[in-house]
Amino acid sequence: MTASKVRWGIFGSGGIARQFARDIRFSKTGVLAAVASRRLENAETFAKQFPGTRVFGGYRELAGSDTVDAVYVATPNILHKQHSLIAITAGKAVLCEKPFACDAAGAREIAAAAAAANVFCMEAMWTRFLPVMADLKRRIATGELGQAVHLEASLGFARAETPGDPITDPSLGGGALYDLGCYGLSIAEFLLGPFQLEGGTVERSKSGASRTAAFVLRHARASGDAVSAISVSHATQMRNTLVLSGSKARIALEAPFIQARYATAAPVRFAVAGNPRGSFKSRLASSAYGQRLKRIGRMILPGHTRISAPFPGSGLQFEIDEAGACLLKGAKTSVIMPPEATISVLEALDRLAGAQASGS
Numbered sequence: 632m633t634a635s636k637v638r639w640g641i642f643g644s645g646g647i648a649r650q651f652a653r654d655i656r657f658s659k660t661g662v663l664a665a666v667a668s669r670r671l672e673n674a675e676t677f678a679k680q681f682p683g684t685r686v687f688g689g690y691r692e693l694a695g696s697d698t699v700d701a702v703y704v705a706t707p708n709i710l711h712k713q714h715s716l717i718a719i720t721a722g723k724a725v726l727c728e729k730p731f732a733c734d735a736a737g738a739r740e741i742a743a744a745a746a747a748a749n750v751f752c753m754e755a756m757w758t759r760f761l762p763v764m765a766d767l768k769r770r771i772a773t774g775e776l777g778q779a780v781h782l783e784a785s786l787g788f789a790r791a792e793t794p795g796d797p798i799t800d801p802s803l804g805g806g807a808l809y810d811l812g813c814y815g816l817s818i819a820e821f822l823l824g825p826f827q828l829e830g831g832t833v834e835r836s837k838s839g840a841s842r843t844a845a846f847v848l849r850h851a852r853a854s855g856d857a858v859s860a861i862s863v864s865h866a867t868q869m870r871n872t873l874v875l876s877g878s879k880a881r882i883a884l885e886a887p888f889i890q891a892r893y894a895t896a897a898p899v900r901f902a903v904a905g906n907p908r909g910s911f912k913s914r915l916a917s918s919a920y921g922q923r924l925k926r927i928g929r930m931i932l933p934g935h936t937r938i939s940a941p942f943p944g945s946g947l948q949f950e951i952d953e954a955g956a957c958l959l960k961g962a963k964t965s966v967i968m969p970p971e972a973t974i975s976v977l978e979a980l981d982r983l984a985g986a987q988a989s990g991s
Contacts, residue, residue: 639699641677642667645797660951722750729814730810751957761940763940799840807844821967842865880899882938
């Protein structure tokens, strides 16, 4: 590791690994150094797409190399714990793709191993690090939204169940609950703070894969409790938006919110008891035409603000730079994505999965 650059090795050669390799060129602190995959030929094909990347025949070999400072774990969910521990045991820093592990117990084991080895470790919850999220967090802190009251998020990408698909196959840690549910819970925790799981439901296919899930969280806050309502699915396409509403304003992140570059802030106006509102106006507001006018109005009406936070690539460079900044200053955890937050999210998902499995 140089004074300004971290040399990254990648475990895995699939889609998210390639996305990481493409986005690292936009990073201020990271350079791609190596790749290892389950099959050597896959790693070799990967390296041809990214010249200068050294190929290793196995994960332990890469982790043991002095040409690598940190490892990005991009293998199937079911292997996240095993591969994170391989890197940690070799003394390498770890950035592990979400979900960090397939349950909270696994996440606690990884975090404990990293602490014992005195190495950096963080979940790659990339959405937390996007510029628009930092802007939203700032607006909450400054009181621009007033009292935060409600967060609503949906995240659904229709994906057919396929045996051997790490995204949908439960034997590989797939399924909408953990694959997508971790996003909503993690972002809710990031924006509104610690939460309690108030309830939820999971719909599973005959194979046992979680296909659709919904849950409600309560956040205890000094300014007043807030509620988050989150839904995820592999069984259909959802709106994929996130709306955070406060007593003064609400902010809507454009789809897909996990990769948001833009948002719209709008004022919240309270109706006054005894002040009659015209029935025509009410009907118009609830009509399809009225909804179209409202969408246009968000761009042109006084008080509506367009929030722009564009970036090149897919957006993984921001988590790369957070990990890099921590490593370069000697920090072992990130204040933006601490292990406690990762574990709390998985504990909630475990509870929901367990309650649904027991029929309660």
